[in-house]
Amino acid sequence: MGMIESRYGWGIRHMVLLVALVTAAIYAGQDQWRDILMIASRDEEASHIFLVIPIAVWLVWVRRIRFRRCPPRPSWLGVAMIVLGYLLMLVSFRQAFQAGMHGGAVLMVVGAIVSVVGTQVVANFFPAVAILVLLVPIPGNIRLAIAGPLQNATARVTTGTLEIMGFYVERSGNLVNINDMPVAVAEACNGMRMVFALVLVAYAFAFSVPLKNSVRLMVLLLSPVAAIICNVLRLAPTVILYGDADVPRSVADGFHDMAGWLMLPVAFLMLLGITRALRWAMVPTYRFTLASQSS
Structure with a gap:
């Protein structure tokens, strides 16, 4: 010492x-x-x-x-x-x-x-x-201001995703009806439960590697988009489980909780893929060339 x-x-x-x-x-x-x-x-x-x-x-x-x-x-x-x-x-x-x-x-x-x-x-x-x-x-009024639009956007995208997958679904506000069973987005997958966690993941990623400040800003601004995508990846199978009468409620609840934590590494890999795609497109993303990037 x-x-x-x-x-x-x-x-x-x-x-x-x-x-x-x-x-x-x-x-x-x-x-x-x-x-x-x-x-x-x-x-x-x-x-x-x-x-x-x-x-x-x-x-x-x-x-x-x-x-x-x-x-x-x-x-x-x-x-x-x-x-x-x-x-x-x-x-x-x-x-x-x-x-x-x-x-x-x-x-x-x-x-x-x-x-x-x-x-x-x-x-x-x-x-x-x-x-x-x-x-x-985060104060409650701020959380509510974010949760409403986020849940509405997630419900829209999830409905479209399930329709592409061949399921017959209907949406009414934040309710997604599948097999004549209504599933509330707030109940099945409240986006606010992971949006700030995903912002933290984006922040950690942006400042863990020597990205240019403009790229860091882009990563942080894209974190709400990543939150919606991860919510959909989590919500689509969750809605299917909640809408299946043969699946016990405890199984759907367990999947819902487990998928929430799995979305954090998924978001990290998603952001990593974005920077890799920018580098592949010859868009400068790093402030200097890393040893692992040299030919």
Whole structure:
């Protein structure tokens, strides 16, 4: 460790101080963190929160070589962020603004990190820091504004897909009728349960490889399209199972839950295929040529 510290400026004391301050920040906002954990555990539409920390750690890992050029420098900006986060929690508590209370708790933790490592380190690992915003549960009014159009689009595409497959189906709003049995899109496959998870997958993919910023933006903008496609891949067989009177409801429910998690690697492979297709079409996607791409 002494050799690493002499070369790069990092030492065990930085890790100890970082863990201590982050722990103190979490303790100061323990009620909010407990609330975030409860929401993520009980609300399936907020379960994407469990993916945020692993993805943030992954984004730090793929950039680990940057630790060599950005030694830690304590910053008073982090202290200011801690104070601001605490004030935000207090004001939001008085105004009964739940997102503000959660956001204040997250801001305090980010401030604790900045206080120890400094702004240069945060700038070099900004994608890993920015994703922490999604630790804040999405307010209900925003989720409803997204869920309605998403479910309607998914129902339309799913109906067309099942008709192409030879099934006789009818659609009425978000209801898909198959074999004279109505299946609600919200019941069989609520798009909101995976849309933010797919956005996280797109974000992790976009910032795990050295893509051009324009390509990264395209990947992020295409994530809602990927969400609809994955919803259809999940919903079409789910509707068939729910519409078959001979299939037990427990089997359909089990497939519905299992297919939801399977869609995450499917979305990742889909985004990878898009970048491969762009590269095949001679469209520059990477900021520099990777060793694996050289002839």
